[in-house]
Amino acid sequence: MKKIKFFAPLLALPLLLLGGCKAATPAIGLSANWNRDTALGNLTGEKSEFEELVYDVSFEGKTTDGYAVHYENGTYTTKLGARLIETGKDEAGKPVNEWGYYYRTSFAVDVFFTIGEQKSETFRDTLESEVWFRNLDNALQPVKSVKTGVSHTPVGNDPKSFDQDYYALFDNYSCTIAYDVPLTTASIERSYSERYSTQTESAEQKSELKTKLKADNFFDNEQILFALRGTDMSASVTLKTLNSTAFTSTSSVRTAVPKATSYAVDFEMRENGETKQVNGSIDAFSLEFSYSSGMSGQAQQVVYAARTSVNDNLYRNVPLYMEVPLFSSLGTLKYTLKTATFM
Numbered sequence: 001m002k003k004i005k006f007f008a009p010l011l012a013l014p015l016l017l018l019g020g021c022k023a024a025t026p027a028i029g030l031s032a033n034w035n036r037d038t039a040l041g042n043l044t045g046e047k048s049e050f051e052e053l054v055y056d057v058s059f060e061g062k063t064t065d066g067y068a069v070h071y072e073n074g075t076y077t078t079k080l081g082a083r084l085i086e087t088g089k090d091e092a093g094k095p096v097n098e099w100g101y102y103y104r105t106s107f108a109v110d111v112f113f114t115i116g117e118q119k120s121e122t123f124r125d126t127l128e129s130e131v132w133f134r135n136l137d138n139a140l141q142p143v144k145s146v147k148t149g150v151s152h153t154p155v156g157n158d159p160k161s162f163d164q165d166y167y168a169l170f171d172n173y174s175c176t177i178a179y180d181v182p183l184t185t186a187s188i189e190r191s192y193s194e195r196y197s198t199q200t201e202s203a204e205q206k207s208e209l210k211t212k213l214k215a216d217n218f219f220d221n222e223q224i225l226f227a228l229r230g231t232d233m234s235a236s237v238t239l240k241t242l243n244s245t246a247f248t249s250t251s252s253v254r255t256a257v258p259k260a261t262s263y264a265v266d267f268e269m270r271e272n273g274e275t276k277q278v279n280g281s282i283d284a285f286s287l288e289f290s291y292s293s294g295m296s297g298q299a300q301q302v303v304y305a306a307r308t309s310v311n312d313n314l315y316r317n318v319p320l321y322m323e324v325p326l327f328s329s330l331g332t333l334k335y336t337l338k339t340a341t342f343m
Contacts, residue, residue, distance in 0.1 A: 028237050030230035033317035038310050041136035043082045043099040051080040054339040061331035067115050069154045074109035085132050085143050087181045103226055105129045111152050113166050123152045131222040141183050142220035147175045165196040229317040233258040233285040252292035258285040263303055270341040298325040
């Protein structure tokens, strides 16, 4: 009898937001709030690296005397930069390039399992993503994304001992999405190997999908958290993305109306060779968002720094804190900003 398992919760984490559009002007208003001067919205190629954010990741698991998963020693890093992006071919067949954004995330965490008083060995799960997208004048339209990782995911058959299958290993996970520049089609290629804890041989899985895109406000899933930084936090927004984990076409993401708040922080900020500790309460916005399809789980929470001023945005609307519930009430991952470096 085939065992029930959750599809790699860590690989499915929407750690970033959603979006897309047909025209150069997005249906939702976006500003370059990731810059000190938010009026400077387009890239010139003068700098290739702009920002690095580092987070501590903790885990709040469910209380149970039975089977449970635990995560510890987690870190999450995001890097923002500029790259020349190929957006098509000219009449002679030569590549046409433009300056666009490059956003990379790296996640790593220790994972182990318990069954009553028993504890498994500890594994290291990793997840990396890269996404290339166009300038603000082109509505941050995605061009390509790549996600890779390794995940020891819980099973759903409630094992009573470690002699039974107590995790499924997703290894060499790779998912690549390529978009055409008018943002009318996307091609997905996904591959990974899979085995249960009692198995010695892995099964190779490969799948491909080409789908049409018709939605406004469409973003790649790996750029969502970044794209939300560009909104004015005055109203609820609905975004569209590809649900590549569930391997379906599009999924909606709706945010609740952001709430203005004063948020207590303690992180190190580095800029222009100077370092200072930001310790105290700063103006911020808290919002929740959830997916409309697939294994959406509970609503996720993000707290963004508020824009300090149009031409002197000290904290660049960075995410200060995030809560990401895992599927099937396995627990919640909590991300807390510890270092912000602005180049």
